[in-house]
Amino acid sequence: MSLFHFVVLAPFLMAVILPFFYYKFRSIHTGWFLLPLPLVLFLYIATYIPFGGGGMEPVIYSVPWVPSLGIDFTVYIDGLSLLFGLLITGIGTLVVLYSIYYIANKQDEPLQNFYVYLLMFMGAMLGVVFSDNLIVLYVFWELTSLSSSLLIAYWFHKEKSRYGAQKSMLITVSGGFAMLAGFAMLYVIAGSTFSIQEMISQAGTMVQDPLILPAMLLVLAGAFTKSAQFPFHIWLPDAMEAPTPVSAYLHSATMVKAGIYLVARTTPIFGLTQQWFWILVIFGLVTLTWGSISAVRQTDLKGILAFSTVSQLGLIMSLLGMASAALHFEYVDQDTMYVTAAMAAVFHLINHATFKGSLFMAVGIIDHETGTRDVRLLGGLMTIMPVTFTISLIGLAAMAGLPPFNGFLSKELFFTASLNAASFDIFNLQTLGFIIPVFAWIASVFTFVYSMMMFLRTFTGAFKPDNYEKHVHEAPWGLLISPIVLGSLVILFGLFPNMLAYTIIEPAMQSILPGLTSVGDQFYVNIYHWHGINAELLMTIGVVLFGLAVALTLPKLYGAGFFQRERDPLNAVYDTGLDQLVVQSQNITKAQMTGRLRDYMLYMGVFIAGLGLFTLFRYDALAISLEGQGGIPIYVWLVTGVLLACTLALPFVSGRMTNLILLGAVGFLIALLFVILRAPDLALTQLLVETVMVVLILLSFRHLPEMTKESKRLLSTSAKAVVSIAVGTFVTLTALSVHAYRSGADITPISDYFVENSKTLAGGYNMVNVILVDFRGLDTLLEVLVLGVAALGIVTMIKLRMRGGEDV
Amino acid sequence: MKTNFVMLHTVTRIVSFIILSFSVxxxxxxxxxxxxxxxxxxxMAGALVLLYVSFDMDRIKKVLPIDYTQMIGLGLIIAILTGLNSLVFGDPFLTQYFDxxxxxxxxxxxxxxxxPFDLGIFLVVVGVALLSILTIAEDVS
Amino acid sequence: MEILMILTGGIIITVAVYLLMTRSILRVVFGIIMLSHGVHLLILTLAGLEEGAPPLLTENADAYTDPLPQALILTAIVISFGVTAFLLVLAYQTNKAHDSDDLEELRGNADE
Structure with missing residues (x-):
């Protein structure tokens, strides 16, 4: 265990002790106890940043977990995981601080739940990004889905929260399952290793395998559901029912980027295929466009941000797709032609986290202070909440892609990358490539439009105090600190983007595109505002002009049908699918669950006999050995004969007393057989048990009526007879085969050990008893425990009467 | 109206004594x-059941005021304690010693x-058998 | 000897399975008792019935019958006693609650 393992484990350990703080110091907000943890983790992870600018050496620490299955808890620290680790802990710190003021420490507010879920998420997310082992990654991955769903349902008394939580859980977890199958395929292709780095080192041979395509699709199913890519994005808008700190943290800055992370991480493996490029680019662009258009018609501020997040995730996804093309080219010094996409993806990832985080927090403040997030009610907040207004303005300008903010820089890079991609001479890009910049431009127009609308409808116009339930004023400073920090970063990264160049961006690019530069060399990263008048700048100017025109004409169209249908049309598919799933499962269950014990026994009998007999004959296991069967004494024949006569008579007699006598006879005859078979202990036990049992049955006769007459219908009787004879035949044949095998092979019974040692090791002469009380003492102990439980069950059943009419 | 089973009672007195000693x-x-x-x-359970069957329940309860639920618990505790005993000597749970x-x-x-481990089992078995039988027998409704 | 015992066990199990599918709750309990009888017999038989002394070292014999299945079956007999007692009480309490011991009449689940 290295110290870094504890970075991943620390949130979980903290989650264990946090509830004690909550109950012990009820008057102090629980968030304060938690706050130092992400901060310390952030600072610790930050020590791994290559401040010298000399590139980053990946660090690897490994602890065996299930070595026999190749599962190790390996932390792998390189540029990509470092970037995500910083995002998770950095934004985490700000979000915790924000939440302290956002969620009041009220009597009925289960703060301990909130922070335990949040810590669980933080640990799981760190686990996802720092694990090198796919199975460990998967475990943490599902844990993020779980904690996300718990956080969405934090206010579980609200119907919509529960709906959103269930939806996000179902979609992301089913994607996760698909991904697990993909991982299993990768394991097979890579020749029995779950380590991502080992897979990357043999990526060239792996892509030759025919399984690579299904594996890729399955892994992408996981990544796309998590990162809300079209058509799986529908869970994200409903996840906005979560408290706003959660939305800012999970549903914009970190968790939804897990899919991005996975795609970036596996690019060196899958990126060598043409399908990877096209799937990512097409899904990314469709998501980008669909998200930005959908965002325009939202009236809920968080709804706008949710769809905006969807669209921005699509942008990064398409950039990663374009970035994979670089793997097919040589990297020449300072030629950024092919690697711009990777650079843009990493840079935009950081920028999106900063501006979207600050916007979510600003919206949270508006919601907190006014009591509504509906843009139709809001308006004129500019003068009433000046700080919030400024933060939002910076965030919105960055989101719309206006200089001098960081959003402008990454949007320019995005345009450059898309124009570059259109000119590559692979994958039919010469003919089809033009759609990339076209879609990029259309989506950017709508991005500009919804940013403008959000600004205009919230902050400008007339302030109408009647629309609000409470007195509206600026938020307390505690709420403002976190968005201010993020807003400052937006400006800082906008003005001095190159402070990130060789500390964060270049190491992350090395992880996405390993092996392109020779060892020790670095990609050339230089981001600046003014490139001269080129295609990108003209595109941006077009976006601004066209976007302004649309944004200003839109208010006249609010009545149109487009704005009436706020919900995504794809939701219908999910809702009907879920309903049908429940209905159909119920139908299937009802068809077989007749509530009749006989039918269940029949199923079991048919299944056991069918499967058993099939296996016996299919694998030719049937064998009968008649050796050494002679010389059976006459008294054995006699005992067995009477035993069988009693047994066979059982189904045909009707009186319960006759039944009991026959049953008792069978029991005592079995005891006699035990004597013949030289098992004195068994014979004694059987005799005594049979005696006590007869008393028991007689006693219970007092409470039971005479047995119901069996139905005489031929069909049911013969069905029962056929099934029972089939089961009996199967048992007999199996036993005969076992016997034949046993007498054929030379097997030393394991009981020789007991025969030899019962005197020396246990000091007893009765081997059966020695096994019971000494060699297998624990079994006996648990057995008497079962007996005790059965007796207690009897007492409870009789003493605590069931009320009649109740379904029992 | 009470029937008097002189024969049964006399025989039971002798027989149950023999069975009880034999069980020990x-x-x-x-x-x-x-x-x-x-x-x-x-x-032992068989012997006690014989007693309960031939005499009436109340009289036996007066003679043998045993709570069989507690008997089960006692048996389990004895069995577990003998098992724990070996932990003191650094051996695995339930290692038995003899000399x-x-x-x-x-x-x-x-x-x-x-x-003593076997004694625990003994107690549980007696407890379970009699508890089941007596509970069913006492159930009047 | 083994073949005879196996056939006996098989027939006992056949009857037991038949009883499990009958209507009367008491017969089902009897079916379970029979099932355990059959299984005990089979376990003992399949471990081998070669000639040998009972598994008591005081016999001072050259060979003993296998003590392990005997210990197993001893446990099983006692457990099946406990289970049967439980089932009996379950059966008569069901009868008391619903005034029927006919499993055909007792069918039905809460969903319907």
Whole structure:
């Protein structure tokens, strides 16, 4: 265990002790106890940043977990995981601080739940990004889905929260399952290793395998559901029912980027295929466009941000797709032609986290202070909440892609990358490539439009105090600190983007595109505002002009049908699918669950006999050995004969007393057989048990009526007879085969050990008893425990009467 | 109206005494001859059931004021404690020990920790059998 | 000897399975008792019935019958006793609650 393992484990350990703080110091907000943890983790992870600018050496620490299955808890620290680790802990710190003021420490507010879920998420997310082992990654991955769903349902008394939580859980977890199958395929292709780095080192041979395509699709199913890519994005808008700190943290800055992370991480493996490029680019662009258009018609501020997040995730996804093309080219010094996409993806990832985080927090403040997030009610907040207004303005300008903010820089890079991609001479890009910049431009127009609308409808116009339930004023400073920090970063990264160049961006690019530069060399990263008048700048100017025109004409169209249908049309598919799933499962269950014990026994009998007999004959296991069967004494024949006569008579007699006598006879005859078979202990036990049992049955006769007459219908009787004879035949044949095998092979019974040692090791002469009380003492102990439980069950059943009419 | 079963009662008095002693013998003989906790316990249960059947319940309850639920618990505790005993010597749970001792009048006698363990089993078996039977018998409705 | 015992066990199990599918709750309990009888017999038989002394070292014999299945079956007999007692009480309490011991009449689940 290295110290870094504890970075991943620390949130979980903290989650264990946090509830004690909550109950012990009820008057102090629980968030304060938690706050130092992400901060310390952030600072610790930050020590791994290559401040010298000399590139980053990946660090690897490994602890065996299930070595026999190749599962190790390996932390792998390189540029990509470092970037995500910083995002998770950095934004985490700000979000915790924000939440302290956002969620009041009220009597009925289960703060301990909130922070335990949040810590669980933080640990799981760190686990996802720092694990090198796919199975460990998967475990943490599902844990993020779980904690996300718990956080969405934090206010579980609200119907919509529960709906959103269930939806996000179902979609992301089913994607996760698909991904697990993909991982299993990768394991097979890579020749029995779950380590991502080992897979990357043999990526060239792996892509030759025919399984690579299904594996890729399955892994992408996981990544796309998590990162809300079209058509799986529908869970994200409903996840906005979560408290706003959660939305800012999970549903914009970190968790939804897990899919991005996975795609970036596996690019060196899958990126060598043409399908990877096209799937990512097409899904990314469709998501980008669909998200930005959908965002325009939202009236809920968080709804706008949710769809905006969807669209921005699509942008990064398409950039990663374009970035994979670089793997097919040589990297020449300072030629950024092919690697711009990777650079843009990493840079935009950081920028999106900063501006979207600050916007979510600003919206949270508006919601907190006014009591509504509906843009139709809001308006004129500019003068009433000046700080919030400024933060939002910076965030919105960055989101719309206006200089001098960081959003402008990454949007320019995005345009450059898309124009570059259109000119590559692979994958039919010469003919089809033009759609990339076209879609990029259309989506950017709508991005500009919804940013403008959000600004205009919230902050400008007339302030109408009647629309609000409470007195509206600026938020307390505690709420403002976190968005201010993020807003400052937006400006800082906008003005001095190159402070990130060789500390964060270049190491992350090395992880996405390993092996392109020779060892020790670095990609050339230089981001600046003014490139001269080129295609990108003209595109941006077009976006601004066209976007302004649309944004200003839109208010006249609010009545149109487009704005009436706020919900995504794809939701219908999910809702009907879920309903049908429940209905159909119920139908299937009802068809077989007749509530009749006989039918269940029949199923079991048919299944056991069918499967058993099939296996016996299919694998030719049937064998009968008649050796050494002679010389059976006459008294054995006699005992067995009477035993069988009693047994066979059982189904045909009707009186319960006759039944009991026959049953008792069978029991005592079995005891006699035990004597013949030289098992004195068994014979004694059987005799005594049979005696006590007869008393028991007689006693219970007092409470039971005479047995119901069996139905005489031929069909049911013969069905029962056929099934029972089939089961009996199967048992007999199996036993005969076992016997034949046993007498054929030379097997030393394991009981020789007991025969030899019962005197020396246990000091007893009765081997059966020695096994019971000494060699297998624990079994006996648990057995008497079962007996005790059965007796207690009897007492409870009789003493605590069931009320009649109740379904029992 | 009470019927008087003089014969039954007299025979039961003698027979149950014999069975009870035999069950104790079976229990102690268990380690080296057929018998042991299970068998001894079942035998003891049989003897007690005979008593309950031939005399009426209330009278036996007066003579043997035993709570069989507690008997089960006691048996389990004894069995677990003998198991824990071996932990003290650094051996795995439920390791049994034995040795031979010289006793006055009785000569050499083997003592094992398996005996108290078997006693636990014995108690549980007696408890379970009688608890089931008595609960069903007492259930009037 | 083994073949005879196996056939006996098989027939006992056949009857037991038949009883499990009958209507009367008491017969089902009897079916379970029979099932355990059959299984005990089979376990003992399949471990081998070669000639040998009972598994008591005091016999001082050259060969003993296998003590392990005997210990297993001893446990099983006692457990099946406990289970049967439980089932009996379950059966008569069901009868008391619904005034029927006919499993055909007792069918039905809460969903319907």
């Amino acid at each position: 013998y079976l229990f102690f003989a268990g380690h080296n001859a057929p018998g042991g906790g299970f068998i001894g316990g079942l035998m 031979y001792f010289q006793w006055p009048f009785m000569g050499e006698v083997e003592l094992t920790t398996a005996l």
